[in-house]
Amino acid sequence: MMSNLTSPERARAMLITGAGVLIGLTMAVLGRNDPMGAHGWIVLLFCGVLFFIVADKLYDAEPVEDRSISYYDDPTKVGILLALFWAVVAMGMGVWVASQLAWPDLRFDAAWSSFGRIRPVHTSGVIFGFGGNALIATSYHIMQRTSRARMPDQVSPWFVLLGFNLFCVVAASGYLIGITQSKEYAEPEWYADLWLVIVWVVYFVLYIRTLARRNEPHIYVANWYYLSFILVVAILHIVNNLAVPASFTGAKSYSAFAGVQDAMVQWWYGHNAVAFFLTTGFLGMLYYFLPKRAGRPIYSYRLSILSFWGIVFFYIWVGSHHLHYTALPQWVQTLGVTFSVMLLVPSWASAGNALMTLNGAWHKVRDDATLRFMMVAAVFYGLSTFEGSFMAIRPVNALSHYTDWTVGHVHSGAMGWVAMITFGSIYALTPVLWRREAMYSWKAVEWHFWLALSGTVIYVFAMWNSGITQGLMWRTYTESGTLRFSFVDTLIAMHPYYIARAFGGLLFFAGACICFWNVVMTIRRVPHHASAIDYPTTSEAMEPAVPAAE
Amino acid sequence: MLKTLLKPFARVFEFQAKTHYKMERHSMALTAGIILAAGVGGFVEIAPLFTIDDTVEDVADMRVYTPLEQAGRDIYIREGCYACHSQMIRTLRDEVERYGPYSLAVESKYDHPMLWGSKRTGPDLARVGDKYSDDWQVRHLINPRDLVPQSVMPQYAFLLEAPLRTDDLPGRLDALRMVGVPYTDDMIANAANDALGQAQPDGDRASGVLDRYGEATAVRVFDGQSGRLTEMDALVAYLQILGNLTDVAQNTQPMAEE
């Protein structure tokens, strides 16, 4: 990896990691009386290791590779491996937290291991660690391929990837230490948030610079999805994390918003994060890898563009459906319902478009587990968007909210849609990226597919049952008009479902482990492909990307 | 004469003419200009309208969290309790009957951030204050299954051993004031003392707490061990104030939906 950096690039990398070491040291010293000090040491260690890796190779031979005729895939490769590493860690955590609900003594009495502290490790680990790394890695791949251009430089992709992972590490370790804002999916504290803003701006600039260098006049629709993901997530992140630190030498901060206002911002963020992190980014992945793997163009390319604008417009205001029957003004809730229901149109347009693309290639879906991952992902995308719109309706929400139904819904999206499309894409990408004939073991892919599918189905069904049971029990009255069940009664009823859920999660986790193993074995064992490089710089048309000035 | 006078401005005119011509040519740019101009102008007009807030009721008896309660709240946040406990009673009949009057916006107006939650693995806590005794709360936190055998809640025995940090409390209150919680200079300056005083009813610091936060403020040994200020003190103090910052909900007895 290092040998592909020129000496000025190595020097720049050293400068950046060196600065990171200094920042870590400063945090450690200033925050020595606060949990922030621990984060200082983590930053120091992370940047220090990178610093020494760079320093070690500083005077190695200059690279001989001709950059004008190749793509820059090193960060993509590392990103894929990191995504899988986070998948294993975070899904493992998921199995553990799920088990704690069935067997609460599994926490072993340590302060850091309580449900409240490791649950965000699971959620952030899956969403940001696994999903984020997969998005960054695939976006590097897709933006270069669809632009037929190499990334403009070699330091910023590393900065984005490793900087993002530093954020993930700081976030996850922070939860265990007890550093959290307790804002769902936005738990990291102020300095991690600031760091993410810097990383994200560099990411956006890198993406735009690559597109500006493109040799293919058309910008493929996947890039639109990725760009909206980067841009909107940045805005959401900044707005929702506006906070005042209690002290610049301490981790604690207080949100700029309070109460009902904070709730509105939080779910405006929360649901748009679903939209722009867990939907548009992965739709970008779908719109590239699905046609690529199926060998057929998108069924309706026009529809994919239209549904992009539809999703972007409709998603913005649906967040308030998380706050039905609360102190939020009712008209804001109604607003949320209206747009949640309308959102179904562009969502199903996308799901249908994906499935129609496969129409005529069903024999491939039957034979190719990778394609099947993508097909199932599209199906689950359609199902969970329908479920989401359904659950946004007030009477349904009255039953489903606060129960495991919501958890099941989220997981049908996260496991069935996000993880499935990501695994499918990784299986499609790995042989291409490492120039291998195929995956090391197609049987393992099959195993993974069936484990993932059965795990998801078990999980989702368990949660549906659990959620609906609990929701109904809460509102059951005796004949004399009093509440029939105590809260603990509902908890007892949940127990078997919690065991089933942990089991479903375990299957899914096992699949992820198999995937990691399979990818590593593909890299280590499968012989190289005959053609060693793919060539970017000339488009088929060899036309200048930017039309001559008018 | 006039020409020579205007000569220095020729460039300005030229620029104006050029850009105006361009703007007209690209009528889209013109529209964007209109939107921008109208947007800026309009926003100046709109902003004052928002100062009249029709969402959060104005309640006289609503008080801020004491330093000890705020410290407890920070522990509640640190431990991620919101993952299993909501603090928002919805306007549904069964919830009102189970947990008490539904939550009003005003009750969380000093909550930075709000802890309404999204999942009830455990029951709602919006009105858990004074529902159980301090002793029950402490024992429950030490090992929930001692009191509720079927509970799946984690044990928080370590809170009883952990001394509460009070030196950073003035900073925290100050930060909260910056985001809109009406702490006075007096409250901020005495934050550490007040935290200690609220858990030591016999100490000389206790009266300060009552002065600053009102006579109704609970001043007692929350964790059952006098002489030590622990994180358990803070957390229990916080749990016992939940739903008790104002009486407006109980007094108005809002009717539930359905």
Next chain:
Amino acid sequence: MTILAFLIPITLGMGAVGLCVFFWSLRSNQYDDLSGDAERILFDEDRPLPAASARLSNTTKETAP
């Protein structure tokens, strides 16, 4: 809902950015050949393009001696 004073302008701003991007894309002929563009990503980039391979063989020639 004071908060809408933030959220509405932000949303409008994002919408306006989207609109501008759409205009840009329209002007730069992004929608001229949608059926062709959908097909283009399927071109197998593993096979070197003739022009690129010509350049590649040149470079190997140059570096070989």
Next chain:
Amino acid sequence: MTGCQVSENIQKTSSDEDYQSSSTAWRKAEARSTVRILSDGRGQCVLSVPDLRCGGCVATIERTLSTRTDVVSARVNLTLKQVVVTFVNADADPTSVISALGLLGYPATSADQDQSHENDTDNVGRGLLRAIAVAGFGAMNIMILSVAVWSGAAGETRDTFHLISALIAIPVVAYAGQPFFQSAFQALRVRRLNMDVPIAVAVVLALALSLAETMRGGEQAFFDAAVTLLFFLLSGRYLDHLMRERARSAVSGLARLSPRGAMLRQPDGVLTYVPLSAIAPGAIIAIGPDERVPVDVSVISGSTDLDRSLVTGEAIPVPAGFGDTLEAGTLNLTGAVEAEVLRSADESFLAQMMRMQSEAETGRGTYVRIADRAARLYAPVVHLLALATFVGWVLATGDWHTSAFVAISVLIITCPCALGLAVPVAHVVASGRLMRMGILMKDGSALERLAEIDRVVFDKTGTLTMGTAAVGLGPNDPALRAAAKALALKSFHPAARAIAISIAELPCQLDDATEVPGFGVAGCVGGRAVRLGRADWVADISMQAKDRASPVFAFADGPAMAFDLLETLRPGAFDAVKSFAAAGIPVAMLSGDIEARANRIANQLDIADVRSGETPADKIAALNALRDDGYRALMVGDGLNDAAALAAAHVSMAPSSASDAGRTAADFIFLRDGLEAVPAAWRMARATARIVRQNFGLAIAYNCIAIPLAMAGLVTPLIAALAMSASSILVIGNALRLNPPEKPRETQALRHKRSEVLA
């Protein structure tokens, strides 16, 4: 002297190497003239490649072309089935690219990109799309605010939302409403009413009313209605535009036939390529085989056969030699000739035909589209109703403000949203279906006109019959037939090709084959001279010289045997004629051909009303007469001689094989050979007209419900938005019924199969 020697002599006199080279040079120069010079000095040309189907074709073509040294870039547009090639030099030669594409299996022709025209229409579409985007942006955001207000946002919040809506709506209406305002303004200036007048009035009044309401803190504002209305209507307008654009680009994608220049013999004897405009009467130009005659000329040397089908519509070639006049647009088939220019390009036969056609078209200009006819009725009624409402409310309540509010809400709710969509959506759906049936349509008015026809007039040659000839009878002796085939194979004359195809035997050994342009093919079989061609020419060597019209074959001193050339009916011609007759629509035939041939075809098809020997002017006169009698005729024709008649008819159709002028003049072009496209298009037009009528019915029913509500003052913005959206969706849904669910599996399978075949 043997036949062989004679033919050699002829060859010497008629063949000239100069002409041979001039021919290729001409073709190169012709292609070169389509190369546009880019600002950076490179050349660019657009090639039309009709056989482009999938991404594989795109990759193959681009890969192959981009390896060429003279090509900077080649980009395929799969939608338009074109390749844009950029050359290193502006004077590059596209012919080699065209032949390279031909070798790949993609026949290509250079598409004449009238660049200025292209950009103009493109800008209209883009402008509309921009307006849609702006209106969509406004509608979405205002809708969010409106939903909030409808959901119960009250007091300050509502006022604020109205204010924000106003800030969005004003620039949006100002920008996106322009197409309607301009059109309404133009209509009003000539004191007419079209659909855009009520639209413009309603939008402006809705905006004004809402602004007034916002200022006084009122509860109701119609910003969402105004902007959503624009969005819907713009969508309808864009669809309409898209349909026309699609048909136009498809037509221009086919090769254009009229030449743009000629090889001019300079005083110093050198041949140079000059553009058409630079050719003056009296100049000498060279015309090679397979070229079109660029201007009207008189032959001064050489002889040849001409395909005058562009002029006469008749496919059978005509020989020409010294002194003959060649009209511009005729196709030189076999020999090279030099000729003197008689008239300049804009006075040529071709130009005259074009002029005649455009004159004929003006007769059709009075046709008013159904939507505008509806608007003439609709607009005054609605405006009067609004006025009546206002007066009524003032009288009843005395409250000026409320009265104005109610009156304007009448205008808003009656705004012809559904009417504006009723026609275009139906037309777009219909045009899509027609396209799948292989029928291109110029615009929506053509569809409306086609639905109204009560007369059908067919041209004969090229329309009822195929443009190429078939052979009736020939010699029976296999040896003779083999010899005839050998001769026929040597010529590219259509008659020779038809003869070659009609003979099953293998050709025999042929020596010294020579083609004598304008006469035929000569050669030696087994030492005997043999000829195939004009009867009088064959008679030079044969015993029985006959004066026949058909090509004749003979051995030296042998009997002459004639090949009777027959016309073949176009497939589906019989059914097409019959289905019109069955529907009670009289069918007539207008032919420029001789009576005997015309009658024979008419008899085969049961057409009673036949007129033969018609000149273009006669045809126009016939159609004008029909019109004067109050009939609405459908004209189906193909040749240049029909072009003006096509334009003069109420509505017209042409096959894709028609002349350039014919295609331009026709309202519909059918791409497949079969004539069943004509009744199919007619049925589609009738179905569309029915749907349009139903849509109008729906719109009227909607108004019957909405207007009383509005007049009673019961219309709130929510009701207005719901009612307008519902009626629009209803109308769109109804129009979609034109598109019955075809078996998608079958088409998918077909597509699949096709791609497999290609692979």
